[in-house]
Amino acid sequence: SLKLPPDLRENIRDHFQLNHSSRMLYDETSILRMLTPQHVSEINKHKARGIIQMVPLLSIYEHREFAQSLSPYFQRVVMGDGEVIFRKNTPGDSIYFVHKGTVHFFNTANPDIKADHPARSAMTGSFFGEVSVLMGLNRTMTAITSSKSTLYRVEKRPLLDILEFYPGVKDRMMMAAESRFGFWEDLNDCNTPLGSLDD
Secondary structure (H helix, E strand, O other): OOOOOOHHHHHHHHHHHHHHHHOOOOOHHHHHHOOHHHHHHHHHHHHHHHHHHHHHHOOOOHHHHHHHHHHHHOOEEOOOOOEEEEEEOOEEEEEEEEOOOOEEEEEOOOOOOOOOOOOOEEOOEEHHHHHHHHOOEEEEEEEOOOOOOEEEEEEEHHHHHOOOOOHHHHHHHHHHHHHHHHHHHHHHHOOOOOEEOOO
């Protein structure tokens, strides 16, 4: 048998408990392939209800059609405490919406970053990763979970395609991206106070 280090065995055990403890082990993707596109669309909308209601950007009345268009592309990601979501200076291929938990951001790509203080945090109802996706930049920070977290991931290509049909939402997200990019730029120049992404 594999003689894995104790910390790696514990991490793998936590992963299965987080992702599979409350449901049967089956290949959901294979099952969805057997259904009609209409059925798949309805299932995806149903699964996305929780995150849409949780995130102000998606839940406001004016953005309801955008949220429904985006719902088939949500990918649920469950992560344990201390897991790296992405690292600074790597390409950005998706954005994330926080359904449950907390994500800390660090101004370093160094793997040994737990000794550093987080520059900012994203909590339930927040979204992050749009700076890289919307502005065509590499990741400006390293993102790490600080608790067991449930995130919903949307890949870059479908997001950009859908935003073309919703210029109001695109403008709002771009404003958020530009504001956060300015924060990260200032952080590289001086000591900026800590805060959440929604400050």
